Amino acid sequence: MVINMNKIERSDLFRTRLAAAIALAGSNQSALARATGADRSTISQALSDTGARLPNAHLVGACAAHLGVSTDWLLGLSDRPESAAFLASSAMTFTKAPRALIDEQIFAWHQEAVGYKIRHVPAALPDMLKTHAMLEWEYSPHLGRTTTQAINASQDRLDWMRGSLSDYEITLPMFELQSFAAGTGYYRGLPAAVRIEQMDHLLTLTEQLYPRLRLYLFDARKPYSAPITVFGPLLAVVYAGGHYMAFRDRERIETLTTHFDDLVREASFTARDIPEHLHMLRTQIR
Numbered sequence: 001m002v003i004n005m006n007k008i009e010r011s012d013l014f015r016t017r018l019a020a021a022i023a024l025a026g027s028n029q030s031a032l033a034r035a036t037g038a039d040r041s042t043i044s045q046a047l048s049d050t051g052a053r054l055p056n057a058h059l060v061g062a063c064a065a066h067l068g069v070s071t072d073w074l075l076g077l078s079d080r081p082e083s084a085a086f087l088a089s090s091a092m093t094f095t096k097a098p099r100a101l102i103d104e105q106i107f108a109w110h111q112e113a114v115g116y117k118i119r120h121v122p123a124a125l126p127d128m129l130k131t132h133a134m135l136e137w138e139y140s141p142h143l144g145r146t147t148t149q150a151i152n153a154s155q156d157r158l159d160w161m162r163g164s165l166s167d168y169e170i171t172l173p174m175f176e177l178q179s180f181a182a183g184t185g186y187y188r189g190l191p192a193a194v195r196i197e198q199m200d201h202l203l204t205l206t207e208q209l210y211p212r213l214r215l216y217l218f219d220a221r222k223p224y225s226a227p228i229t230v231f232g233p234l235l236a237v238v239y240a241g242g243h244y245m246a247f248r249d250r251e252r253i254e255t256l257t258t259h260f261d262d263l264v265r266e267a268s269f270t271a272r273d274i275p276e277h278l279h280m281l282r283t284q285i286r
Helices: 008-022 029-036 041-048 057-067 084-088 105-112 132-163 174-182 192-210 250-265 274-283
Strands: 093-096 116-122 169-172 213-218 228-231 235-239 243-249
Touching: 008 057, 008 192, 029 041, 029 057, 041 057, 041 250, 093 174, 105 132, 105 228, 105 243, 116 250, 132 192, 169 174, 169 228, 169 250, 174 192, 174 213, 174 274, 192 213, 192 274, 228 250, 235 250, 243 250
Parallel strands: 116 169, 169 213
Antiparallel strands: 093 243, 116 228, 228 235, 235 243
């Protein structure tokens, strides 16, 4: 426990930890000001003031609540950033993952993390970025009559993403889009017309929604990733096929956040490169 500090040292530590919590949450000063009801200048001063003065207790508590850390940690009274409530719910949990688009649990996690950066490594192409024809080809064999309902749910998710305050970063292995364009592997039998429509749809979304939506491609022969989603500082989820493994403890969230950020740094195609790369892949569809 960090307690033997003078006022200047504690103020310095507060500023360092507040900046770190903002960065981990994928937030910024403006978003924190809105969430806490403070002026942006007040947040800026809290991060840059070199004196011994600390913000008032209300602002410290509001910042801690929004960023998912404890006030004791921000103030240097603890080395554990989690709040007591957070620690109580930090055990790993297993949640059933249905092979369907109507997944209320994953949507609830997205809603819980609104305003935070959401980092996602999907198992294949992200469902909410797929066309209706693509979804019908993929899900009709096992959803049957509920396929239309599932497609509508996917559209609802995309509409929600467009209007949410969250930024989305998605990383995929390069071979996923290469296999899709060629109609090989998982995508064998997918008609060329559906693949062309889907590629055009991806192009439109990555251009229209940038920078709120950023797509990266990595070479899976170098870094590897299982399907994961990191919901800001709140939750990290690993997809294990029939179940989600969900973590709420800070250490595992930070570990998976770092893993995701490493994928972005190692990306062979960055978000700015994606439109040109998608155009190139489209020309290869036969």
